Amino acid sequence: MKGVLCLIAAGLYLCLQIHVDAESRLSRSVIERAVFEAKAQVDSAYEYSRRESIERVKRNSASPADVLRLMKQPAGATRTAVRAADYMDNALTLIKRSLGSRQKRSINATDLISEEDLRIIADLTGCNARHRLPSCRTTPNLDKFRTASSVCNNRKNPLFGSSNTPLTRWLPAEYQDKISLPKGWDPRRRVNRRFLPLVREVSNRILHTTVVDTDPLFTHLLTIFAQWTDHDLSFTPHSPVIRSFSSGIDCDKSCDRTEPCFPVEIPRQDPRFGRNSEECIPFFRSAPTCGSGNTGHLFGAATVRQQMNTLTAFIDAGQVYGSDEAKARLLRDLSSDKGLLRVNTEFTDNGRELLPFEMKSTNMCATRARITRNNNAQEVPCFLGGDERTNENIALTSLHTLGLREHNRLARGLAKLNPHWDGERIYQEARKIMGAYFQILTYRDFLPRIIGPDAVNKFLPAYTGFDEKVDPGVSNVFATAAFRFGHLMIQPFIFRLDEKYTAHEKYPTTLLHRSLFTPWRVVFEGGLDPIVRGLVGRRAKLNTQRHMLTDELRERLFKFTADLALDLGALNMQRSRDHGLPGYSKWREFCNLSVPRNRRQLRTVLQNKTMADSLMDLYRTTKNIDVWLGAASEPLVRGGRVGPLFACLIATQFQKIRRGDRLWWENKGVFTDAQREALKKTSFARIICDNTGITELPKQPFENTPVSKLTKCSNIPVVDLWPWKENIK
Incomplete structure (x- = not known):
């Protein structure tokens, strides 16, 4: 059998004769040539995107879409993994088109390419290396400390919960072509x-x-704190490109849908329509993973496109320490043997430590001149943290800074108790304590206030131990929909308060969109204390069915210039379609909740006729309601801040995280009995007291407390480090 394979790369057209035997085998030379051309396409698109990004940031002309894309860029080991996946995906796309054209039908590439050939392509593109199982026998201290990537947390399944692995699926994906195209890719096709x-x-x-x-x-x-926790658990990168692999179209300059461009169309009646000649908001698809789509069966995965989680699935303070070995080392102060994290060498916050600066050729945090309209304003680089989104807003930046300071405080305390410990031991012990802190704060203080007592009792009763059969991997629906509930609780302001918990005269409260990517507000405008007081001294937004998403997120997200801003709600729904998430009804069924099948039943579920009618007028069927929106529209559960569907999905995920974590703080042998008793005294209030100049605050910082009932730091229990003292014999 013969066919013609035509490849396009860097403007060059190349047609190859393909020899396919009865078992659909391709010659090695043809495979190598196809991979070579696919790599050329991808590398060309990557380089174009890199140059464009650098130039836009240097000109202070980065658009809101640029900001989102740059924030979602894969880095380090993740970037290598994403590029390998792009190589393989594009090589197979080229072959698929040629073979499909020869047979005059649309095909799955694996219909005509043998498994052996697929393995060769995976090897040549680097995809196989992404999924080789590590050896857990040679990794030191596995019983005591986590690896940075959480590889070997589960010895029998070393990749369970580790970084740079695919998000898990609790229900099968629903793609337009059953393999990889988003729902709604072709708007003329019905769902x-x-x-x-x-x-x-x-x-x-x-x-x-x-x-x-x-x-x-x-x-x-x-x-x-919800955002902080999310950034410990999931990060789904975009492909780094802004240009279509196949056509060369710049996604920022076109409304065409061509991989990886999946723009958000603006309806004609929208006030935005036609503004600046725009008819769409740029949107980039999440990068595919090696071991998904047409190649999934090579790695024991489904043959549909999967998305990557670059973080570990565990509550391990990864947003402080990083989720791979290279990032972890970058964040450490290796100039001394004290187990400390790096700090800023140019600025302090009234003598207290600040995060170090990033050293990059692009500075997306150079926003001060634009926001203050002072061309002489001094800019500063972005802060460097364990997560790429450290600078997203100054409230989140403050929590990252508290994490840095608390680690270094613990490290110094442990060093005094154990002067014989070297820096590695101090670092690992402090990191282990930090992970336990946030496990306790998340499950004891945070989750009950979000999912309510009923879901806690059902899904998260008393701890029963590690189960090696449980896959703790973060699910696609959790990362893409359920744990985005917090978007509906975000205030349109970042509050800054003085010592009396009143509006700060010198550093006033700012609109949210004027606090994004603004580390200079921390450096030059009073540091952490006013921001942290604003977090504990002002109320959250309440999600109600009438008032859901503030326009700071819907109309002004990442708006630093005259360019059209992003719409976070629209992005959430577009992302669900990009990932092929099933609709609202199927997730209700997954959670054993009643499944509304018509307008009348939806009114009953939502307890709101107007909301149900609006949804049905738009979607026409409950099956198509985007899961994030449907779940966000439900009335809140008793004692919680989400509806029944989100409560189920969130609780299910955190149940799996706890049961599938061999190094969970309560698991036997992880800490001593005395250490566990000491850890129970941890509180977010104590972390604030120990790492800021704040002397009075709510004893329960998640709960609204009148100023007259604030608690002095001297009355808030401390975690005694004495159980960590090691007796030398």
């Missing part, structure tokens, strides 16, 4: 016999509000 509404139209009709309902019980810290 469940109905056309999908534009996500921006849904946002306009359902999410828009100019009113903010304040939470009667909880502080804004609860909201930011």
Whole structure:
């Protein structure tokens, strides 16, 4: 059998004769040539995107879409993994097109390419290396300390919960072509016999509000802690390119849908339509993983496109320490043998430590001149933290800074108790304590206030031990929809308060969009104390069915210039379609909740006729309602801040994380009995007291507390490090 394979790379057209035997084997030379040309395509797109990004940032002309893409860039080991996946995906796409054209039908590449050939392609593109199982026998101290990537947490399944592995699927993906194309990729194709509404139209009709309902019980810290926790668990990178692999189209300059461009179309009746000649908001697909799509069976995975989680699935303070060995070492102060993390060498916060600066050719945090309209304003680089989103907003930056300071405080305390410990031991012990801190804070203080007592009792009763059969991997629906509930609890302001918990005269409260990527506000505008007081002294936004998403996130996200800003609600729904998530009804069924099948039943579930009617007018069927929106529209559970579906999905994920973590703080042998008793005294209030100049605050910082009932730091229990003293015999 003969065929013609035509490849396009760097403007050159190349057609090869393909010899395929009865078993669909390709010659080695043809495979090597195809991979070579695919790599040329990808490398060309990567280089174009790199140059464009550098130039835009240097000109201070980065658009909101640029900011989102740069924030979602894979780095280090993740970038290598993403590039390998792009190589393989594009090599197979080229071969698939040629073979399909020869047979005059649309095909799955694996229909005509043998498994042996697929393995060769995986080897040549580097995809196989991504999935080789590590050896857990040669890694030191596995019983005492986590690896940075959490490889070998589970000895029998070393990749369970580790970084740079695919997000797990609790329900099968629903792609337009059953393999990889997003739902709604072709807007003329029906889904469940109905056309999908534009996500921006849904946002306009359902999410828009100019009113903010304040939470009667909880502080804004609860909201930011949700974001902090999310950044410990999941990060799904984009492909680093801004140009189509196949056509060379710049995704920022076109509304065409061509991999990896999946733009958000702006409806004609939208006030944005036609502004600056724009008819869409740029949107980039999440990068595929090696071991997904057409090649999934090579790695024991499904043959549909999967997305990557670059972080570990465990509560391990990865947003402080990083989730791979290279990043972890970058964050450490290796100039001494004291087990410390690196700190800023140019600035301090009234003598207290600040995060170090990133050393990059692009500085997306050079926003001061634009925001203050002072061309002479001194800019500073972005802060460097364990997660790429450290600078997303100054409230989140503050929590990252608290994490840095607390590690170094613990390291110094442990060194005094154990002067014979070297820096490695001090670092690992302090990191282990930090992981335990946030496990306790998350499960004891945070989750009950989010999912409510009923879900806690059902899914998260008393700890029963490690189960090596449980895969703790972060699920696609959790990362892409359920744990984005916090977007509906974000205030349109970052509050800054003085010592009396009143509006700060010198450093006033700022609008949220003017606090994004602004580390200079921490450096030059009073440091952490005013921001942290604002988090514990002001209320969270309450998600209600009438007032869902503030326009700071819907109309002004990443708006530093005149360019069209992003719409976070629309992005959430577009991301769900990009990842092929099933619709609202199927997830209700997954959670054993009643499944609304018509308008009347949806009214009953939502307890809101107007909301149900609006959703049905847009989607026409409950099967197509985007899961994030459907779950966000539900009334809140008793004692919680999410509806029944989100409560189920969030609780299920955290149940798996705890049961599948061999190094969970309560698991026998991880800590001594005395150490566990000491750890139980941890509190976020104590962390604030020990690492800021704040002397009075709520004893329970997630709960609204009148100023007259604040607690002095001297009355807040401390964690005694004495159980960590090692007796030398």
